[in-house]
Amino acid sequence: MNALARHRRLTAIWSSRPGWKGLFSTVNHNDVGLMFLVTAFFYFFVAGVLAMLIRAQLATPHSAFAGPEIYNQIFTMHGTLMMFLFAIPAIEGMAIYLLPKMLGTRDLAYPRLGAYGYWCYFFGGAMLLVSLLLGIAPDGGWFMYPPLTGKVYSPGINTDFWLLGITFVEISAISAAVEFTVSILRYRAPGMSLSKMPIFAWYMLVTSLMILTGFPPLILGSILLELERTFGLPFFQVELGGDSLLWQHLFWLFGHPEVYIIFLPAAGVVSTILPVMASTTLLGYRYVVAAAVALAILSFGLWVHHMFTTGIPHMGLAFFSAASTLVAVPTSVQVFAWIGTLWKGRPQLRLPMLHILGFFATFVIGGLTGVMVAVVPFDWQVHDTAFVTAHLHYVLFGGFVFPLLAALYYWLPLATGRARFFRLGEVAFALIFIGFHVTFLAMHFAGLMGQRRRISTYSPEDGWTAINLISSIGGFILAFGLVMVLIEVVLHLVVRHRAPRNLWRAGTLEWATAMLPPAYNFASLPEVDDREPLRADPDLPARLARGEGYLGEPNGMMRETLAVDVASGTPEHHVIYPGNTHLPIVLAAVTGLFFLALLLKVLWVAPLAMIGVAVLAWRWVWVLGRREDAGAVSVGCGLSLPTIAEVDRPPGWWGSVFLLVADATLFGSLLFGYAFLWTIAPGWPPPEWIAPSAIVVALAGVGVALSIIGPFFATRANAGGSNPAVGLALSLAGSAAIAAALVAMLMMAPSPTGHAYGATLLVLGGYGILHAIVVALMAAFLIARVRAGYTSPRRRAEIAILPVWGAYGGGIAVVILLAAYLPVALS
Amino acid sequence: MLAAAGAIVLLVAALIVLAWRRQPAGAKRGGERVWIFGLGLAFPAVVLAALLGFGLVIGERLMPRTAPDILRVGAEARRFAWTFTYPDLPGRRTDGVLHVPAGRPVDVAITTADVIHSFWVPRLAGKLDAVPGHVNVLRIEAEQPGTYQGVSAEFSGTGYDGFAFTVVAHAPDDWAAFMSGNETEARQ
Known part of the structure; x- marks a missing residue:
């Protein structure tokens, strides 16, 4: 088979269906990544227009442009759209598109999950957009502090749009994070050990683990607040044992890591592009990785610095102040590693480099004002003033948008196969850089002069007129610059000016694909033994196209790739991906129906939608696998590997483990909230306690034991060639016992609407019951699979996933009962 | 605080600009020791420790203390x-x-x-x-x-x-x- 025939064959296997309708059924990362990026930039545009409205409003005193009702919606949506519908999805899109190419493989671990995440983002974003167009958008500020956002002070639907829409969108962040983690750990080119991984993949691995542990507190907070608003469970109402400070803790437990979740991928972009712009390699690769890991860990220790003015004792503040300043150290390691890289090489002022210089100038200033606000007494003055607004824009625009623009100019030729023709980019950069600094440098001074955040107007006597006008003019210059970037991208797509291959002379594998990359990325997979394989072997693209790597011979119509050992990158498994399907968009639509039912308060539809989700999820996994053993599959280069249905640790096992990391964080946040209310909230102890019941404990004990023993027996029986159905049935019975025990526990609990204590017990119990149902569905699914002949002693992968879930479902049942009964039993 | 911040910004800017300075081939331009450990770790550690101590002292002074005529x-x-x-x-x-x-x-x-x-x-x-x-x-x-x-x-x-x-x-x-x-x- 020659290179062209191989290309045609692989294209037929990997392509989405032709035409725009193909977008609805595509699962290929090349499509999904670009769909994420285009949608994210659309929201960047919308949120940018909102920013212009804000600056128009504040340009003059006593502005009659928008009243406070509308203005509150505008600034709330500006922050919300930028954070949740632009920054995070843009990162996801970039990583979905680039990671498989950089890692030298053909797709991410779970192609359908990526598409499902996109459609959740699409529908959830559409909900928020509709609220904006109808003038009923969220208006409580992007951090949504209750009780202002509670039912009493925000009776309208506005807040519900935020809580439900954002939670819906966050499904995409969690699913992308699981997908990235497993893909980076297991789906790489053969031979690519962790120490030879492209630096961007390291950054995305750290970011993904941060998303898995950073987003759940926000998701939990949103669920609790929505439960309070819809069902009157008083988590944040102080008169009923709640505490509004709980929201602030949950929000900033998410909110501070969020800043680094946005910054780290951008730092990965800088670490990738900057050495290429200086024709050298990154200085101190190992230390940069270590700094990124340190930054991730430290970032979870500083959420309280957003709460310096809430009355927390000063020595407590001292700890968080120290952590907040300490976080500057790993940042500075990275910054000086980058500058050292420039010194090591021969830097050239090409367009991506200009944006990286813009990043340096802006981000360093933002970092320094960040250190300033970490100093507690200083923060007491500038907190909630325009100074903080200016600081966060220096960090986020400097630390994210400039690197993103560098990335845009750097990788656009890869994605389109074309080069820039009109040289608008340099002018656009100048406008953006000048406009940004005029806007936000001025805003620092407005803050120091006492201008609060979020005011819709001010009077001439305040003395802020000139500084605000300057800031607004800067804002419009900035906007012109960004519009020029947009024009240039459009021209880039229209003007057919072919780019040479690997035009920046980079060393990473994404430049070893054709430009633009085919749906399958690589006609055959490279064997990697260098951190920059393309620099070590410039002839690599041609050799791969000739099929000289792994999987060079297409096998039927299967989408194939390899999974490797985590540390060494030795090829371990042969992977078959699912093809194009409408399942992701349908599942996302039904998931959306659930959120829509809650939003419009047609509550009876919500359980129906959940059943729909379960049915589709069943179908989702049912279509995989096969009914006969495949044995070792030849993957080329003289190597034969087991296929993923016939291993002990299939992709589903890995994905389950990391999904459960996020799930456990959510559960941990719930326990934190329980303990927080118990110890800090003023309205405790509650009027009545739960009555511990020995029957519940005994029933749950049986359930937990069966949940752990059942899957164990099933795996053993299957491996020994006998029927695993008995073990699976035991597991099913165990889940049923756990669910029954928890229902009984809740029936003996105080009313959930009377006090936050009862409300928390309800959520704890509900969490356990939900998991028992999920585990029961899994066991039932496996019983059906066994009966239909999808398992054998070799095809053991599906059964291997159940023990993980069984252990988790049993473990949380134990913790829930301890949390409910132990404090009462002891007192 | 502003002056120190300004000085750090200028230092970083100067280091970036100096990277463009052409040096004779083979000249040593600072290895990992200088960039990572010297400027990356030691420099911010010293500056931040000083700043943190300063902030804590000021903060303690601003705390409500018992006094006779409150x-x-x-x-x-x-x-x-x-x-x-x-x-x-x-x-x-x-x-x-x-x-x-x-x-x-x-x-x-x-x-x-x-x-x-x-x-x-x-x-x-x-x-x-x-x-x-x-x-x-x-x-x-x-x-x-x-x-x-x-x-x-x-x-x-x-x-x-x-x-x-x-x-x-x-x-x-x-x-x-x-x-x-x-x-x-x-x-x-």
Whole structure:
């Protein structure tokens, strides 16, 4: 088979269906990544227009442009759209598109999950957009502090749009994070050990683990607040044992890591592009990785610095102040590693480099004002003033948008196969850089002069007129610059000016694909033994196209790739991906129906939608696998590997483990909230306690034991060639016992609407019951699979996933009962 | 703090610009030791330790401490007004204006009747939040008699723009008049 025939064959296997309708059924990362990026930039545009409205409003005193009702919606949506519908999805899109190419493989671990995440983002974003167009958008500020956002002070639907829409969108962040983690750990080119991984993949691995542990507190907070608003469970109402400070803790437990979740991928972009712009390699690769890991860990220790003015004792503040300043150290390691890289090489002022210089100038200033606000007494003055607004824009625009623009100019030729023709980019950069600094440098001074955040107007006597006008003019210059970037991208797509291959002379594998990359990325997979394989072997693209790597011979119509050992990158498994399907968009639509039912308060539809989700999820996994053993599959280069249905640790096992990391964080946040209310909230102890019941404990004990023993027996029986159905049935019975025990526990609990204590017990119990149902569905699914002949002693992968879930479902049942009964039993 | 920040920005900028300086081939341009350990780790560690210590000392000094002549007042926020009470004058309430003696430390016990607000008189102290169900104590002290503008500095919905109050610091004679119940005179 020659290179062209191989290309045609692989294209037929990997392509989405032709035409725009193909977008609805595509699962290929090349499509999904670009769909994420285009949608994210659309929201960047919308949120940018909102920013212009804000600056128009504040340009003059006593502005009659928008009243406070509308203005509150505008600034709330500006922050919300930028954070949740632009920054995070843009990162996801970039990583979905680039990671498989950089890692030298053909797709991410779970192609359908990526598409499902996109459609959740699409529908959830559409909900928020509709609220904006109808003038009923969220208006409580992007951090949504209750009780202002509670039912009493925000009776309208506005807040519900935020809580439900954002939670819906966050499904995409969690699913992308699981997908990235497993893909980076297991789906790489053969031979690519962790120490030879492209630096961007390291950054995305750290970011993904941060998303898995950073987003759940926000998701939990949103669920609790929505439960309070819809069902009157008083988590944040102080008169009923709640505490509004709980929201602030949950929000900033998410909110501070969020800043680094946005910054780290951008730092990965800088670490990738900057050495290429200086024709050298990154200085101190190992230390940069270590700094990124340190930054991730430290970032979870500083959420309280957003709460310096809430009355927390000063020595407590001292700890968080120290952590907040300490976080500057790993940042500075990275910054000086980058500058050292420039010194090591021969830097050239090409367009991506200009944006990286813009990043340096802006981000360093933002970092320094960040250190300033970490100093507690200083923060007491500038907190909630325009100074903080200016600081966060220096960090986020400097630390994210400039690197993103560098990335845009750097990788656009890869994605389109074309080069820039009109040289608008340099002018656009100048406008953006000048406009940004005029806007936000001025805003620092407005803050120091006492201008609060979020005011819709001010009077001439305040003395802020000139500084605000300057800031607004800067804002419009900035906007012109960004519009020029947009024009240039459009021209880039229209003007057919072919780019040479690997035009920046980079060393990473994404430049070893054709430009633009085919749906399958690589006609055959490279064997990697260098951190920059393309620099070590410039002839690599041609050799791969000739099929000289792994999987060079297409096998039927299967989408194939390899999974490797985590540390060494030795090829371990042969992977078959699912093809194009409408399942992701349908599942996302039904998931959306659930959120829509809650939003419009047609509550009876919500359980129906959940059943729909379960049915589709069943179908989702049912279509995989096969009914006969495949044995070792030849993957080329003289190597034969087991296929993923016939291993002990299939992709589903890995994905389950990391999904459960996020799930456990959510559960941990719930326990934190329980303990927080118990110890800090003023309205405790509650009027009545739960009555511990020995029957519940005994029933749950049986359930937990069966949940752990059942899957164990099933795996053993299957491996020994006998029927695993008995073990699976035991597991099913165990889940049923756990669910029954928890229902009984809740029936003996105080009313959930009377006090936050009862409300928390309800959520704890509900969490356990939900998991028992999920585990029961899994066991039932496996019983059906066994009966239909999808398992054998070799095809053991599906059964291997159940023990993980069984252990988790049993473990949380134990913790829930301890949390409910132990404090009462002891007192 | 501003000067030090400016100096660091200039240092970083200079290092970046100097990277473009052409050097003879093979010249040593600083290895990992200089960049990672020297500038990356040691430099910020020293600067930050100093800054942190400075902040802690200042912060401790601003904390409410016991002193012989402290006056206690209460401040309760609601959308959109502040009500001030005086434990030394049972029954006395003032709306929108807090009366304090000049030259004496005052502990303001801050709380709220509805949503979260924040008590901020920029010339007297930093801000402290009014959180439902909690009472936070802020130490303020006006050295000179006069009128000080205060605002609520936590977004509280429509009406937040103009949510302000005033602190009047009285000279000893005026304060005595206020204490004796002659509010009109004391208001000046």
